[in-house]
Amino acid sequence: MDKSLEQAASAGAPKVVTLANFAACTDQEVYNHVCYRMARQGFAQSMSDDFGCAYRGPGDMECAAGCCMTNGEYRKLCDMARFETPGWPGGSGLEGSSWVDLQAYGLVPSDHYELMLGLQGAHDKSPTAGEMKAALRELANRRGLSTTYLDGLSH
Numbered sequence: 216m217d218k219s220l221e222q223a224a225s226a227g228a229p230k231v232v233t234l235a236n237f238a239a240c241t242d243q244e245v246y247n248h249v250c251y252r253m254a255r256q257g258f259a260q261s262m263s264d265d266f267g268c269a270y271r272g273p274g275d276m277e278c279a280a281g282c283c284m285t286n287g288e289y290r291k292l293c294d295m296a297r298f299e300t301p302g303w304p305g306g307s308g309l310e311g312s313s314w315v316d317l318q319a320y321g322l323v324p325s326d327h328y329e330l331m332l333g334l335q336g337a338h339d340k341s342p343t344a345g346e347m348k349a350a351l352r353e354l355a356n357r358r359g360l361s362t363t364y365l366d367g368l369s370h
Contacts, residue, residue, distance in 0.1 A: 224225035224317050228251060229251050229364060230244045231248065231262040232244060232245050232249075232282075232283050233283065233284065233285050234250040234284055234285075235285075235288070236323065236324075237283060237326055238324050238326045240326075242327060242330050242358065243360050243361060245283065245334075245356075246330065246334070247362075247364040247365075248282065249282050249351075249367045250351055250364055251368070252277060253351070254321035256277070256345040257344055258341075258343075258344035258345075259276065259344065259347075260272075260341070261277050261278045263310060264299050267336065268335070269281070269310055270289060270309060270310060271310075274317075278339070279331070279334035279337065279338040280314050280323075280328060280331055280334070280335055283331075289309070290322075291308075292309050292317070292322055295322055313335075315332070330354075330358060333358065334354065336350070336354075337350035337351045348365065348368075351365055
């Protein structure tokens with residue numbers, strides 16, 4: 216078990232956030248969940264050679280938004296984006312499409328919109344673990360969220 220995963224486990228897992236319960240969660244619950252999932256992968260980015268940031272990347276990596284989807288929800292979104300959404304801008308599927316696109320086409324809930332954009336930005340613009348943790352902390356401070364959970368995951 217790597218050090219980040221050990222720290223995540225010792226901090227206690229937060230409420231699990233999925234698209235199914237997304238609207239019922241608070242901003243703090245979404246934030247803590249994403250921090251936990253980022254810690255499990257060493258605060259590393261989920262990147263694809265084809266799309267940049269990837270909801271699901273190589274080695275079971277996930278971006279901040281991808282953390283809020285079960286594998287089943289992700290597969291369903293991929294199919295919906297590809298086959299069932301008229302005028303879908305994402306081309307052949309979900310990857311390469313932003314949370315803004317997913318929300319505009321009604322594929323994800325509209326709740327926590329600004330928070331999700333901030334979480335994606337913290338993930339996408341932070342190539343190192345230290346930078347990602349700092350960006351997550353700064354996002355929490357801007358949005359009036361507690362960093363207590365994140366601080367418990369930090370080295």
